[in-house]
Amino acid sequence: xxxDAMPAxxxxxxxxxxxxxxxxxxxxxxDAKVTRYMTWLRDRGVVARSHEExxxxxxxxxxxxxxxxxxxxxxxGSRGDGPVRSRGPMxxxxxxxxxxxxxxxxxxxxxxxxxxxxxxxDRTAVIFRVEGGTExxxxxxxxxxxxxxxxxxxxxxxxxRGDRVAGYLPNIxxxxxVFLAVASLxxxxxxxxxxxGAPSVIDRFTQIEPKVLVxxxxxxxxxxxxxxxxVVGDIRAALPTLEATVLIPYLDADARPPEGxxxxxxxxxxxxxxxxxxxxxxxxxxxxxPLWILYSSGTTGLPKPIVHGHGGVVLEHLKSxxxxxxxxxxxxxxxxxxxxxxxxxYLIGGLLVGATVVLYDGAPNGDxxxxxxxxxxxxxxxxxxxxxxxxxxxxxxPGAKYDLSRLRGLGSTGSPLPPEGFxxxxxxxxxxxxxxxxxxxxxxxxxxVGGTPLLPVRAGVIxxxxxxxxxxxxxxxxxxxxxxxxxxxxxxxMPSMPVGFWGDPEGERYRGSYFxxxxxxxxxGDWIKILPDGGCVIYxxxxxxxxxxxxxxxxxxxYRVVEAFGEIADSLVVDTGRLGTEGRLLLYVxxxxxxxxxxxxxxxxxxxxxxxxxxxxxxxxxxxVPGIPRTLSGKKLEVPVRKILLGxxxxxxxxxxxxxxxxxxxxxxxxx
Numbered sequence: 245x246x247x248d249a250m251p252a253x254x255x256x257x258x259x260x261x262x263x264x265x266x267x268x269x270x271x272x273x274x275d276a277k278v279t280r281y282m283t284w285l286r287d288r289g290v291v292a293r294s295h296e297e298x299x300x301x302x303x304x305x306x307x308x309x310x311x312x313x314x315x316x317x318x319x320x321g322s323r324g325d326g327p328v329r330s331r332g333p334m335x336x337x338x339x340x341x342x343x344x345x346x347x348x349x350x351x352x353x354x355x356x357x358x359x360x361x362x363x364x365x366d367r368t369a370v371i372f373r374v375e376g377g378t379e380x381x382x383x384x385x386x387x388x389x390x391x392x393x394x395x396x397x398x399x400x401x402x403x404x405r406g407d408r409v410a411g412y413l414p415n416i417x418x419x420x421x422v423f424l425a426v427a428s429l430x431x432x433x434x435x436x437x438x439x440x441g442a443p444s445v446i447d448r449f450t451q452i453e454p455k456v457l458v459x460x461x462x463x464x465x466x467x468x469x470x471x472x473x474x475v476v477g478d479i480r481a482a483l484p485t486l487e488a489t490v491l492i493p494y495l496d497a498d499a500r501p502p503e504g505x506x507x508x509x510x511x512x513x514x515x516x517x518x519x520x521x522x523x524x525x526x527x528x529x530x531x532x533x534p535l536w537i538l539y540s541s542g543t544t545g546l547p548k549p550i551v552h553g554h555g556g557v558v559l560e561h562l563k564s565x566x567x568x569x570x571x572x573x574x575x576x577x578x579x580x581x582x583x584x585x586x587x588x589x590y591l592i593g594g595l596l597v598g599a600t601v602v603l604y605d606g607a608p609n610g611d612x613x614x615x616x617x618x619x620x621x622x623x624x625x626x627x628x629x630x631x632x633x634x635x636x637x638x639x640x641x642p643g644a645k646y647d648l649s650r651l652r653g654l655g656s657t658g659s660p661l662p663p664e665g666f667x668x669x670x671x672x673x674x675x676x677x678x679x680x681x682x683x684x685x686x687x688x689x690x691x692x693v694g695g696t697p698l699l700p701v702r703a704g705v706i707x708x709x710x711x712x713x714x715x716x717x718x719x720x721x722x723x724x725x726x727x728x729x730x731x732x733x734x735x736x737x738m739p740s741m742p743v744g745f746w747g748d749p750e751g752e753r754y755r756g757s758y759f760x761x762x763x764x765x766x767x768x769g770d771w772i773k774i775l776p777d778g779g780c781v782i783y784x785x786x787x788x789x790x791x792x793x794x795x796x797x798x799x800x801x802x803y804r805v806v807e808a809f810g811e812i813a814d815s816l817v818v819d820t821g822r823l824g825t826e827g828r829l830l831l832y833v834x835x836x837x838x839x840x841x842x843x844x845x846x847x848x849x850x851x852x853x854x855x856x857x858x859x860x861x862x863x864x865x866x867x868x869v870p871g872i873p874r875t876l877s878g879k880k881l882e883v884p885v886r887k888i889l890l891g892x893x894x895x896x897x898x899x900x901x902x903x904x905x906x907x908x909x910x911x912x913x914x915x916x
Contacts, residue, residue, distance in 0.1 A: 259663040259664050259666070259667045259703050259704075260663065260703065261663045261702075261703055261704040261705065261781070262702045262703060262704065262705055263663070263667075263702060263703045264700050264701070264702050265666055265667065265670045265679070265700075265701050265702065265703055266670065266675075266676065266677070266678060266679065266700060266701040267700040267701075268678065268697055268698060268699070268700070272678075272697055273697065273698055276570050276697040276698060277566045277567060277570055277572055278295075278298070278566070278567040278568075278570070278696065278697065278698060278711075279698070281316055281566075281567060282298060284316055285312065288312075290308075290312075294698070295696050295698045295699055295708055295778070296708075296777070296778050298711060299708065299709055299710075299711055299778065302711045302712045303712065303713070303714035303736050306328075306329075306712070306736050306737070307327070307328035307329055308328075309711070309712055310328055310343070310559060310712060310739060311328045313559050313562060313563055314344075314559070317559075317562045317566075319349065319354060319558060319559070319562070320349070320350075320353050320354045320357050321347060321348050321349030321350065321353070321354070321528065321555075322347055322348045322349075322528065323344070323347050324344070324345075324346035324347040324348070325346065326344065326345045326346030326347065327345065328343065328344060329341055329342070329343060329737075330342045330345050333737065333764055334737050334741070334759065334764055334766070335737060335741050335742065335743060335744075336744075336751045336754050336755050336758075336759060337750055337751030337752075337754075337755065338751075340751065341737055342531075342532060343531050343532060343553075343555060343556060343739045344531040344555055345531070347530070347531045347555065348528035348529060348530065348531070349528070349529060349531055349554050349555045349558060350427065350428065350430075350526040350527055350528060350529055350554060351424075351427045351535050351554045351557060351558055352391070352424045352425075352427040352428035352526050353428070353526035354558050354596055355424060355592075355593075355595040355596055356384070356387065356388045356391065356424065356595070358384050358598055359384040359385050359387065359388035360388075361384075364384055364573075364598070365383065365384045365385040365388075366383050366384070366385060367383060367384060367600075368381050368382070368383055368600050369382055369383060369384040369386075369387045369595065369600060369601070370382040370387060370417055370420065370600065370601055370602075370603065371576070371600060371601070371602045371603070371620050372416065372417050372602075372603045372604075372605075373602070373603070373604045373605075373606075373616055373619075373620065374416075374464070374604070374605045374606055375464065375465070375466075375467070375604075375605070375606025375607055375612070376464070376467075376606070380417060382417060387420075387421070387424075390417075390421045390512065391421050391424045391425050391428065392425075392525070393512040393513075394421055394422055394425040394511060394512050395425040395428050395429060395525070397425075397510075397511035397512055397513075398422075398425055398426065398429060398431070398456065398511070399429060401455075401456060401487065401488045401511075402455070402487065403426070403429055403431050403455060403456060404429060404430065404431065405429065405430035405431065405527060405529075405533075406430065406431065406432065406534075407429075407431045407432065407454075407455045407456075408431065408432045408433075408434060408452045408453060408454040408455060408537070409422070409426045409431055409432070409433055409434075409454060409455065409456045409457075409458065410434050410435070410436075410449045410452070410454035410456070410457050410458070410483075411423070411433070411434070411435035411436070411457075411458045411459070411583065412435070412436055412438055412440075412445060412457065412458070412459035412460065412472070412475075412476065412479065413435060413437075413438065413458060413459065413460055413492070413583050414437060414438055414460060414463050414494070414582065414583065414605040415437075415581065415582055415583055415588060415603050415604060415605045416460075416492075416494065416603065416605055417603060418458075418492050418508060419435065419583050419588075420592055420601075420603065422458050423435070423536070423592070427526075427535060427536075427554070428525065428526040428527065429527055430527040430529050430533060432452075432534045432535070432536060432537060432551075433535070433536040433537070434448070434449065434452055434454070434536060434537040434538075434539075434549075435536075435583040435584065435588075436448060436449070436583065436584050437582035437583050437584035437585075437876065438459075438460055438462070438463050438470070438472050438475075439463075439465070439470075439582065439584075439876060439904075440584060440876065440901060440902065441475065441900075441901035442475045442478040442479060442482075442901070443899075443901045444899060444901030444902045445475070445479050445901075446478070446479060446482040446483075447546055447547055447899070447901075448539050448547050448549070449479065449482075449483055450482055450483065451546070451547075451549045451746055451747055452537055452549055452746050452747075453483070453485040454483060454485060454486060455485060455486065455487050455488070456486070456487065456488045456489070456490065457476075457479065457480065457483065457486055457488075457489045457490070458489075458490040458492065458508070459472070459476045459479070459489065459490070459491060459492070460472060460491070460492045460493075460494040460495065461473050461476075461491060461492070461493055461494060461495050461496055461499035462494065462495030462496070462499075463494060463495055463605065464495065464606070465606065465607050466606075466607040466609065467607075469495055470495070471495065472495075473499070473502065476489075476491070476502065477502060480502070488505075488506065489501070489502065489504065489505035489506070490505065490506055490507070490508055490511050491505050491506070491507055491508065492507075492508040493507065493508075529554055530555075531553060531554065531555030531556070531739075532553035532554075532555060532556065532743045533553055533554050533555075534551045534552070534553060534554075534743065535552050535553055535554045535557055536551075536552060536557075536589065537549045537550065537551050537746055538550045538552065538586055538589065538686050538689065539686070540686060540687075547899075547902075548745055548753065548757060549745055549746035549747065550686060550687060550742045550745060551742055551743050551744050551745065551746055552689055552740060552742060552743065553739075553743045555739060556738075556739035556740040556741070556743070557589075557593070557689060557740055558596060559739050559740075560688070560689070560690050560712075560738065560739060560740035561590065561593035561596050561597075561689075561690065561740075562596055562597060563710075563711060563712065564590075564690050564691065564694070564710065565577075565593055565594060565596070565597045565599075566597050567696070567711055568680065568682075568691070568694050568695055568696055568710060568711075569624060569653055569655060569680060569694075569695065570652075570653060570678075570697045571594060571597055571599050571623075571624050571653070572597050572598055572599065573597070573598035573599065574598075574599075574623075575594075575597075575599040575600070575623045575624055576599065576600045576602060576620060576621050576622045576623045576624070576650070577591065577594035577599040577600065577601050577602065577622070577623070577624050577626075578591075578601075578602035578604070578613075578616070578617060578620070578622045578624070578625055578626060579591040579625075579626035579627065579655065580604065580608055580613055580626070580627040580628065580631060581877075582876065582877075584876055584877070585686075585876070585877040586685070586686040586689050587626070587657065587658075587877075589689055590689060590690065591603075591626075599624075602616070602620050602622060604616060608627070608631055610638065610640070611635070611640050611642055611645065611646075613625075613627060613631065614635070614640070614642030614645070614646055614648070614673075615642075615646055617642075617646070617648060617651065618642075618646035618647050618648055621650045622650065622651060623650050623651060623652050623653065624651075624652070624653040624654070624655065625651060625653070625654050625655070626654070626655035626656070626657070627655075627656065628656070628657060628658035628659070628877070628878045629656045629657065629658050629659045629660065629661040629665065629681075630658065630659065630874075630878045631878075632656055632661060632665050632668070632669065633661070633662070633665050633807065635668070635672075636664065636665055636668040636672070637807070637810070637813070637836075640672065641672045642672065642673055643672055643673045643674050643675075644672070648673065648674055651673075651674055651677060652677055653677055653678055653679075653680065653695075653697075654669060654673065654674070654677055654678075654679050654680070655679075655680045655681075655682055655694075655695065656679070656680070656681045656682065657681070657682040657683065657684075657691060658877060658878050658879060659784075659800070659878070659879060659880070660681070660683075660704075660781075660782045660783070660784065660798075660800035661681045661704070662704060662800065662803065662804040662807070663703035663704035663804070664703075664804070664808060666679060666681075666701070666702075666703040666704060667703055678695055678696075678697055678701055679695070679701050680694050680695020680696075680707065681694070681695065681705075681706045681707075682694035682695065682706070683706060683770065683780075683782045684710075685768070687741075687742065687757075687758070687768070688738060688740045688741055688742075689740055690710070690740055691710060692709065692710045692713035692715055692734065692738070693706045693708065693709050693710060693713070693715055693772070693780045693782070694706060694707065694708070694710055695707050695708070696708050702779065704781065704804075705775070705779045705780070705781055706779065706780040706781065706782065707779060707780075708778050708779065708780070709774075709778060709780065712738055713734060713738055714734055714735045714736035715732060715733070715734055715772070715774070715780070716730075716732075716733050716734075716735055716774065717729070717730030717731065717732065717733075717772050717773060717774045718730045718731040718733050718762065718765075718767075722762055725774075726774055726775075726776055727773065727774070727775060727776055728773060729771050729772070729773045729783055729797075729798070730771070730772065730773070731761075731767060731768075731770075731771070731772075731786055732767075732768045732769070732770040732771065732772040732782075732786070733762060733765050733766060733767050733768065734765070734766040734768065735765050735766075741766070742754065745757075769785055769786050769787060770782055770783070770784065770785055770786055771783035771784060771785075771786045771789055771798045782798070782800065783797070783798020783799070783800055783801065784798040784799040784800050784882070785799075785882065785883065787883055788818075788819075788882035788883050788886065789819075790802065790817065790819045790829065790861060791819065791821060792819065792821075792829060792858070792860035792861055797857060797858075797861060799817055799880075799882060801856075801857060802815075802817045802831075802853070802857065802861065803815055803817070804856075805852050805853055805856045805857065806831065806833065806849065806852075806853070808852075809845070809848070809849065809852075810836060810839075811835060811836055811839035811840075811845055812833050812834070812835065812836065812839075813834045813835060813836040813837075814833070814834040814871070814872040815831065815832065815833045815834070815872065816831075816832045816869075816872045816873075816880055816881075816882065816885060817829070817830070817831050817832075817863070817882075818830050818832075818882060818885055818886045818889060819886070820886065820889050820890060828864040828865065828915075829861065829862075829863045829864050829865075830863060830864065830865050830867070830889065831849075831863035831865070831866045831867070832866075832867050832868075832869045832872065832885075832911075832912070833849075833866065833867070833868055833869070834868070834869060834870065834871055834872055835868060841866070841868040846866050849863075849866060850862050850863070850866075869908060869911040869912070870908060870911065871905050871907075871908035872908065873885065873898070873903055873905060873906070873908050873909055873912070874903065874904045874905060875902055875903060875904065876902060876903065876904050878904070881898060881903070884897045884898035885897075885898075885909075885912050888909070888912050888913070888914065889912065889913075889914055889915070890914065891914050894909050894910075
């Protein structure tokens with residue numbers, strides 16, 4: 245097979261869900277960081293000989309598990325002598341749970357702790373690339389000095405504990421630096437990517453009433469400049485609480501700040517000599533003190549302003565990055581993301597475990613990200629499942645074209661990765677690395693099901709449930725089921741669950757978002773099947789599931805069949821049925837270049853769906869559209885499109901400013 249060849253279609257479509265693709269060697273298992281943790285636990289009387297045994301202990305002895313992480317990772321802060329948990333069973337009113345009462349911690353202090361280590365401080369902490377090839381690096385010491393300078397500048401602007409600082413920024417070093425400076429002060433960070441339009445940003449930031457706005461003048465994407473100064477003006481006008489605006493000249497180095505604003509250089513310069521002496525000065529904060537405010541996707545209604553605490557994020561990201569992705573000092577960690585997606589917050593968590601983080605701003609066209617990984621020496625590569633699938637469908641073979649010899653792990657998230665995507669990674673990227681498919685979300689800023697270096701990788705199957713995440717599948721009666729598709733729920737609390745929603749003092753909106761169906765149990769809104777051995781399969785959102793004649797099926801099953809056709813570039817399936825009535829099953833397809841939706845292709849699509857799924861899941865109608873609507877983070881708009889088809893006006897069904905391609909919504913109209 246040539247270096248640029250693609251396996252034949254029948255090789256792709258023959259991949260069986262559950263087929264084993266990789267198995268860890270004894271050496272991989274012995275060297276894994278989670279194995280070191282298990283050895284550490286054994287010395288303290290806790291014996292776990294496998295991931296499943298360790299998971300069972302972590303969700304049964306909840307307090308002991310989370311308490312052990314503080315000691316194992318030598319978390320910087322004061323543990324105190326209080327209990328691990330106090331009060332209620334979940335972090336929501338009434339009687340909300342509190343984690344580690346009496347302790348103090350600061351995310352920035354933990355993220356920058358290596359900057360004072362003489363053996364580490366001059367090693368690279370951050371690599372930045374922008375499309376076109378421009379590169380910048382920061383050592384741990386340089387990063388800490390720049391954070392200290394911005395910290396001093398923010399303090400001079402009056403920013404202190406509890407104040408909100410909003411960023412309208414791409415994935416650039418300044419975004420990371422300002423965030424760490426904000427966190428060090430005990431202020432609260434929130435960011436939107438500059439590809440968000442003004443209404444979408446205003447919907448988010450007006451809820452949190454920021455004191456300072458940090459923004460760029462514009463950015464480049466796909467080779468095209470995008471001037472954002474008019475948008476920055478609109479955002480400023482909508483935020484009466486702003487006391488300062490800081491402009492980063494990014495698109496145009498000579499851009500002048502709007503009237504009443506200052507430049508980023510002026511902000512950092514105001515620190516004087518303090519930057520060299522206060523690199524690690526951080527406020528000791530309560531464990532649940534707000535760290536940042538993230539937002540739901542914003543595809544429907546006003547986005548939920550989700551607040552996470554310093555301590556919960558530190559413990560969760562230390563655990564997940566170390567034990568599930570096996571990342572630590574010496575690793576170079578990359579995930580393709582923007583500052584508007586929680587994966588940016590997760591990516592920069594690499595600093596907590598001592599890894600070098602790679603920030604990239606630009607389009608992911610073709611093999612751009614694979615080339616980036618080779619050039620920067622990435623050891624753990626992450627991207628959304630759509631990027632992996634698009635690489636597969638484009639016939640890319642990055643493992644043959646580039647030197648990816650340093651790569652020792654790959655992650656996928658954002659949507660279910662089909663079995664063919666798994667197989668393509670092992671055929672075209674690297675044959676001997678673990679591929680972790682992760683599912684979780686903005687709500688917990690992590691993946692609660694995902695990968696582990698201890699278990700084999702099977703096509704289309706998520707390896708395991710995350711340590712400390714008691715994920716279960718609930719059947720129709722609200723009872724746990726195994727080897728059946730059910731509602732994904734979490735029945736024990738996790739420290740990275742939100743400490744609340746901003747502007748929701750009684751917790752009504754928080755409670756209604758996750759605890760309205762099963763009181764005291766977190767309902768996430770996904771369909772999941774938990775296999776007898778602990779593996780998991782995600783079937784998409786439970787409110788977009790196809791329920792035909794009583795046969796319930798996730799949309800991921802449908803897309804696996806449809807998008808195996810080389811003529812189909814993308815697809816969206818919607819079931820218009822309502823409770824008690826069966827509606828129509830509509831399939832929308834976007835064609836690959838040069839392909840046409842012929843009667844012959846429609847016939848083959850129907851036959852394949854009938855054979856692979858069931859006769860009930862043959863679409864009533866197949867329509868060609870120029871594009872499938874997706875959020876800025878790449879998720880398909882199944883639920884909003886369904887609402888549009890049922891008669892909801894577009895402006896109420898979807899927030900167009902939160903979409904990557906809002907123009908295609910015009911092609912989805914209710915039947916006459």
